[in-house]
Amino acid sequence: MRELLAAREGDATPLYLQLARNLRQHLASGAIDAGSALPSERDLSAVTGMSRVTVRKAIEQLIAEGVLVRKQGSGTFVARRIDAAGSVLSSFSDDARARGEDPGTVWISKAYGEPTEEEAAALGVAAGTRVARLGRVRLSGGEPLAIEHAVVPAHHLPRLEAVDTSLYAALAAAGVRPATGTQRLRACLATPTEAGILSARANAAVLRIERVTRTAAGEAVEFTRSVYRGDRYDFVSELSGLPGGGTTAD
Template identity: 50%
Template sequence: MLAAARPLAYLDLRETLQRQIENGALPPGRPLPGERELAERHGVSRVTVRKAIAGLVADGLLVQRRGSGTFVGARIERAFSHLTSFSDELRARGIEPGSRTLSGESGAATPDEAMALGLAPGARVIRLRRLRLGGEQPLALERSTLPAFALASAAGVRDSLYAALDRRGLRPCRALQRLRAVAFDAEAARLLGVKTGSPGLLIERRGFLADGRVVEFTRSHYRGDAYDFVAELRSD
């Protein structure tokens, strides 16, 4: 008579799910099956499932979004040494990029915008605020300001801002970036599906054309649990 299979313990289930995430069986942004389904599939209690999921959330491999469920995390390694768009960066890692426009408008440049873009005070600019997604997972909040010559309107941007600029022959060829750590306020935390006060990364980017004109000023808030920024350093 065959012995009954030993039920998976908490660590066994955690390791099983981690392997499925690492080998791509559970791809980034994919919603995790419900507790009942996982419990039945692996022959464990729902308490064991909850404990295993909590451990993977703590490791950043899973992300829980209030009212939506649990999703496979999409931790991205992004290089500071290359000028690429958010969409290009994700596609290079096999993750489908997405975007949800929160607001788009044109108006007179504020003093800070005019200084960042090298414009006269009050010059017309295009403003675009978007939630950037990897699969179904919110990864970043972007607020972009562009001089009026760069875009006819904010509606001209579908998924990728750089693709829209490229269509007009105005994709930046170099950029200056600044990074600093921040804590998300209540609104940003709600949109990104994290707790208020969670750590994040703020990157300010000014993109330049070959003739030296500034074509974009973007402030991006990235989830601290989803991004690693790397830079190659060389000695002189």
């Protein structure tokens, strides 16, 4: 490990950036499993011969890049890439639990109001229809991963206080179950506010997602706009061949 993390003679790059680069390559090789703890600053300092200040700056750089994550009171860990099924209608909370992590929510807003023209069109409701507005930060294992803003026709959610961690659980309790949906993803850069909320670096890559879900009868349930950390998420979809076994290669 000492050889992998050693500084290069004649390299004018600041030492902490050299160490960050070498650590990044070391982790990419699979030397430390995703989710495992990084050696302590003291151990890395002893191995590399660099000061703890240099080691700390290198670690902070990799945390800003999303390569590492720091968990309060536990240490620094190699970040896991999350494979999210892009073709399956599921909730953030259920996905987190399926990974063995506890979902969490920090509420930004929770109130009734009227939809904008775009929201009314997406939900197929008339202007002036009463809707529930739900803004929140989604956490998994205590780490902020997404910001969600959902708009739901109020008759689907007669009691806002019923919405705790999972919107879908509150809808199910009210007898409403999303059965189908349409989802659109775009790659963008985080705004300064989004980066701050998600503990990401300035101008970090994010995935902007718009989702409209419907009941089996075709009634719109929600119109949700989300921002997911691009350094943590891969959205994966199953593909099938064309009828008759053809391809699009030609």
